[in-house]
Amino acid sequence: MNLLLHNTLIFTNDTPSTVLSNHAVVIQGNQIIEIGQEADLIKKYKQYSRIDGKGRLLMPGLINAHMHCYSTFARGLTIKERPRRFGEILSMLWWKLDWALDEDAIYYSTLIPAITAIKKGVTSFIDHHSSPHAIADSLDHVERAMLLLGLRGVLCYEVSNRDGAPIAWKGLAENERYLRKCQRAQEKDSCYLMDGMVGLHASFTLENETLAAAGAMSVQHGKGCHIHVGEAPLDQQITFQNHQCGLVERLDQFGILGPQTIAAHGIHLTEPEKDLLAQKDTILVHNPQSNMNNAVGRTDIFSYLQKNILLGLGTDGMCADIKPDVRTALWLQKHDLHDSNAGWQELEQVVLHNNPAIMERITGTKLGKIKAGYLADLILVDYYPPTPLTADNFWGHFLFGICDADVDTSIINGQVVMENKQLVGIDEEKAAVASQRCAERVWSKF
DSSP, X not given: OEEEEESOEEEOOOSSOOEESSEEEEEETTEEEEEEEHHHHHHHTTTSEEEEOTTOEEEEOEEEEEEOGGGGGGTTOOOSSOOOSHHHHIIIIIHHHHHXXXXXXXXXXXXXXHHHHHHHTEEEEEEOBOOTTSOTTHHHHHHHHHHHHTOEEEEOBOBOSTTOHHHHHHHHHHHHHHHHHHHHHHHHOTTOOEEEOEEEEEGGGOOHHHHHHHHHHHHHHTOOEEEEESSSHHHHHHHHHHHSSOHHHHHHHTTOOSTTOEEEEOOSOOHHHHHHHHHTXXXXXXXXXXXXXXXXXXXXXXXXXXXXXXXXXXXXXXXSOSHHHHHHHHHHHHHHHTOTTTXXXXXXXXXXXXXXXXXXXXXXXXXXXXXXXXXXXXXXXXOOOSSOOOTTTHHHHHHHTGXXXXXXXXXXXXXXXXXTTEETTOOHHHHHHHHHHHHHHHHHHO
């Protein structure tokens, strides 16, 4: 699609970043090809389709660096037990829920957050899926829902030995099948929206043989692993009890760490373990709302940033929209450290620059900037600044205004997937009704 966007206030998110008025952005195919004076580009590209932004803010789409779409069906679910510790939350809620998922449930539990994501300005998910009774082709069902909306994604299946070795090996096979599928698709279409990783649950539910196989698969396909690390103390405790070593050291022994691997959470790690993550250039993703909800603690984001670890932000399935976690991450650091200045610049770096850098490292795609040569993943936001907006104060506008503003138009990979707040190619109400029926079946199994 060839498209020209004009009459907007443009936040480029480039380095150094720029806020532009009286400029236009030109998209050819899936890439941004030019940014320049509006009048000049309208004349130069008069055959291109146009979107009049009507003075709205144009900025890069947002990225959720750690998501669990399947958690959608936990919304409104009542459980008889009252879990108090993290292990009980897993066994009484999440491990019972993922057991109840079938093919339709995988699809609809992805479709609903995908809808929300686009409506809220999130254009990419890095998702982590689990459905032990419906493993084969499960990532295709996640993909099908995301592609219906035109959402960009990186998918993996969560391998674990908690349900026995046969199910763990099925999970490994699903990861390998999907990695091969994505590689074939990318060979035919360089614009393919999806990519894969090797999914793993956490050290304390994984046997040595499983980790060895996952590490070998990661090397073979040149793709990193996506694993929970140090989310709660029991990850350390059970790992040491069963294997007589720390969990990060154990992961390193099996080749799980590396530049393309995502370690989610990282709350309960020692400084030497953080040093090892830094040495291996492993990515770490912070998930503040989930951590507070599970009462597992606060990630010391400053210690990771000081070690030059690529730190990102995700939601861990709490919601599709990343913006509530952006605010929570900042307020949490300020509150716990009793420092009203804590985290301001750090979180700006994490959200606006590191999350796109994570996607680029994993997939090779250039995202997160309005710049020639970058993929056209853009959002038009109903934000009309009540005070001057500059590159220097954009983050303040983001936190206290843009986060509350509606998204009018979303463009992903050069395609308009929502315009005038209307999603393309889907009836939201029908999707919600079908999801409710599916959820009732899942809840009856639960």
